[in-house]
Amino acid sequence: xxxxxxxxxxxxxxxxxxxxxxxxxxxxxxxxxxxxxxxxxxxxxxxxxxxxxxxxxxxxxxxxxxxxxxxxxxxxxxxxxxxxxxxxxxxxxxxxxxxxxxxxxxxxxxxxxxxxxxxxxxxxxxxxxxxxxxxxxxxxxxxxxxxxxxxxxxxxxxxxxxxxxxxxxxxxxxxxxxxxxxxxxxxxxxxxxxxxxxxxxxxxxxxxxxxxxxxxxxxxxxxxxxxxxxxxxxxxxxxxxxxxxxxxxxxxxxxxxxxxxxxxxxxxxxxxxxxxxxxxxxxxxxxxxxxxxxxxxxxxxxxxxxxxxxxxxxxxxxxxxxxxxxxxxxxxxxx
Amino acid sequence: xxxxxxxxxxxxxxxxxxxxxxxxxxxxxxxxxxxxxxxxxxxxxxxxxxxxxxxxxxxxxxxxxxxxxxxxxxxxxxxxxxxxxxxxxxxxxxxxxxxxxxxxxxxxxxxxxxxxxxxxxxxxxxxxxxxxxxxxxxxxxxxxxxxxxxxxxxxxxxxxxxxxxxxxxxxxxxxxxxxxxxxxxxxxxxxxxxxxxxxxxxxxxxxxxxxxxxxxxxxxxxxxxxxxxxxxxxxxxxxxxxxxxxxxxxxxxxxxxxxxxxxxxxxxxxxxxxxxxxxxxxxxxxxxxxxxxxxxxxxxxxxxxxxxxxxxxxx
Numbered sequence: 001x002x003x004x005x006x007x008x009x010x011x012x013x014x015x016x017x018x019x020x021x022x023x024x025x026x027x028x029x030x031x032x033x034x035x036x037x038x039x040x041x042x043x044x045x046x047x048x049x050x051x052x053x054x055x056x057x058x059x060x061x062x063x064x065x066x067x068x069x070x071x072x073x074x075x076x077x078x079x080x081x082x083x084x085x086x087x088x089x090x091x092x093x094x095x096x097x098x099x100x101x102x103x104x105x106x107x108x109x110x111x112x113x114x115x116x117x118x119x120x121x122x123x124x125x126x127x128x129x130x131x132x133x134x135x136x137x138x139x140x141x142x143x144x145x146x147x148x149x150x151x152x153x154x155x156x157x158x159x160x161x162x163x164x165x166x167x168x169x170x171x172x173x174x175x176x177x178x179x180x181x182x183x184x185x186x187x188x189x190x191x192x193x194x195x196x197x198x199x200x201x202x203x204x205x206x207x208x209x210x211x212x213x214x215x216x217x218x219x220x221x222x223x224x225x226x227x228x229x230x231x232x233x234x235x236x237x238x239x240x241x242x243x244x245x246x247x248x249x250x251x252x253x254x255x256x257x258x259x260x261x262x263x264x265x266x267x268x269x270x271x272x273x274x275x276x277x278x279x280x281x282x283x284x285x286x287x288x289x290x291x292x293x294x295x296x297x298x299x300x301x302x303x304x305x306x307x308x309x310x311x312x313x314x315x316x317x318x319x320x321x322x323x324x325x326x327x328x329x330x331x332x333x334x335x
Numbered sequence: 336x337x338x339x340x341x342x343x344x345x346x347x348x349x350x351x352x353x354x355x356x357x358x359x360x361x362x363x364x365x366x367x368x369x370x371x372x373x374x375x376x377x378x379x380x381x382x383x384x385x386x387x388x389x390x391x392x393x394x395x396x397x398x399x400x401x402x403x404x405x406x407x408x409x410x411x412x413x414x415x416x417x418x419x420x421x422x423x424x425x426x427x428x429x430x431x432x433x434x435x436x437x438x439x440x441x442x443x444x445x446x447x448x449x450x451x452x453x454x455x456x457x458x459x460x461x462x463x464x465x466x467x468x469x470x471x472x473x474x475x476x477x478x479x480x481x482x483x484x485x486x487x488x489x490x491x492x493x494x495x496x497x498x499x500x501x502x503x504x505x506x507x508x509x510x511x512x513x514x515x516x517x518x519x520x521x522x523x524x525x526x527x528x529x530x531x532x533x534x535x536x537x538x539x540x541x542x543x544x545x546x547x548x549x550x551x552x553x554x555x556x557x558x559x560x561x562x563x564x565x566x567x568x569x570x571x572x573x574x575x576x577x578x579x580x581x582x583x584x585x586x587x588x589x590x591x592x593x594x595x596x597x598x599x600x601x602x603x604x605x606x607x608x609x610x611x612x613x614x615x616x617x618x619x620x621x622x623x624x625x626x627x628x629x630x631x632x633x634x635x636x637x638x639x640x641x642x643x644x645x646x647x648x649x650x
Contacts, residue, residue: 071548085542085543085545088565089565098550099550103551103553104552
């Protein structure tokens with residue numbers, strides 16, 4: 001395992017900018033999640049680290065060693081692709097053994113056998129080892145794909161939305177499993193996703209990407225509680241943070257803030273509240289209830305744990321937790 | 336009433352029967368010459384030249400015996416003085432008042448055809464696959480122009496350049512050699528191979544070889560371990576086309592080969608019997624000539640079909 005560092009990395013594809021002055025450091029043994037929407041440059045970052053893509057400028061370090069001119073094979077990374085790219089003409093066993101049989105490693109037959117069986121058991125695909133890769137369900141394919149990455153001990157595991165093609169239940173299972181494996185192996189993982197739940201549940205640190213620029217890096221708590229822009233605030237949390245235009249509400253302004261943000265759980269329904277709103281929809285999520293509300297000018301959402309029943313269209317009073325209020329300027333940056 | 340028992344995409348029983356009928360008629364028409372030449376191979380020499388032609392005849396292996404032997408005509412007294420024939424084919428030849436003088440050149444020509452045909456096919460597919468991969472994956476300056484240039488080598492009949500090739504081959508000593516013929520057929524086939532295989536390579540997702548490169552293989556290793564097996568369908572199709580061309584090629588073979596590397600196509604028509612063409616021997620030679628390319632096509636067709644279903648399963 002190694003620590004990975006990208007320094008001033010730029011990458012353009014024709015006229016589109018994929019990465020703009022990217023600086024990231026991923027520490028040894030860290031689970032680092034890159035979060036961002038499609039086209040933010042997440043996959044490009046992985047491809048540049050793995051060596052499948054060359055940066056236009058900037059440096060890539062593994063530990064203290066510069067890796068720019070090193071071939072992918074010799075960088076010793078493992079990569080889980082978004083479309084599970086299992087070798088279709090091989091069996092599951094051969095797929096898992098493939099990296100170990102490479103000319104770089106040439107492991108002994110017994111070693112390969114042991115490692116493959118181990119990883120297959122861990123990922124619960126041991127009964128499928130003799131199947132052709134094409135005779136698996138989507139979930140099994142993705143587990144084989146993960147297994148092929150985990151079967152060896154690379155400098156870093158690169159994972160490109162590995163769970164996105166799975167159904168919700170399996171995704172949850174594998175999320176927990178993956179975090180556990182990472183802790184057991186003390187592995188360095190760079191994990192790319194647009195799913196904020198994956199990010200917050202697994203990450204030691206999160207980096208939020210926007211249009212090829214790294215907006216903010218921090219622990220999930222830091223990013224959640226202390227986002228540096230509306231963009232970052234919007235990335236985490238469900239339901240999303242409420243962003244109010246200060247001109248349209250009675251919320252007191254601060255400095256030169258034009259917008260205020262508050263998370264749904266920081267709004268409470270109370271008779272002492274100083275804002276009158278109407279309930280628009282009510283969504284019961286089990287322990288919690290999501291209520292979307294509106295007043296004359298604004299819409300918002302709040303999260304409540306009370307078991308009261310709410311009627312749509314009813315007028316309620318709400319209070320905002322001012323300590324949790326976040327203020328942003330007209331560029332969407334935090335004040 | 337509307338018949339709902341079949342899906343709207345499925346053709347009706349009638350149109351399917353009609354299609355089958357058309358195919359059968361077409362097949363029969365195209366197969367008549369081949370059937371005729373195969374039958375001729377099993378006729379006796381006299382029966383092969385009777386007019387009107389005999390559709391029903393007494394089968395004979397005379398054609399095959401004549402194909403593999405050279406014979407001399409002998410007088411009745413000479414034949415009677417010989418010890419009795421040891422084999423059935425000697426007996427057959429003597430009944431035509433001849434004796435076997437030795438083996439014919441057919442076997443050698445046939446072997447030449449096999450060496451040159453398979454050699455050229457292998458080389459075309461191998462070089463074609465490498466070039467197609469490069470065209471499919473790398474940024475090559477003037478890529479489209481180069482592809483067009485490669486294709487343009489097929490825009491005239493190959494025989495149009497026969498004279499320069501003939502002179503060139505004589506100068507550099509490639510005339511009438513196996514290597515020369517393999518190179519020539521490879522050159523002719525290569526443009527087709529590159530174009531066909533590039534299409535198939537384009538279809539193979541890059542992720543496969545990228546995964547292999549990350550798993551510790553060089554690009555060349557990934558190409559042989561991952562890309563080539565994925566391209567089986569394309570390789571089979573290309574190999575069939577290349578094989579059919581190199582196997583059947585006649586004009587260059589007549590021009591450039593004579594003794595050492597002569598292939599079967601220019602040899603078969605030169606089988607001369609007593610008093611004219613020996614049609615049953617020619618029929619026999621043609622029949623044997625058809626077999627390898629037929630087997631080759633049938634064997635590869637299996638890969639062709641498997642490749643197609645394979646592609647349907649793949650994501």
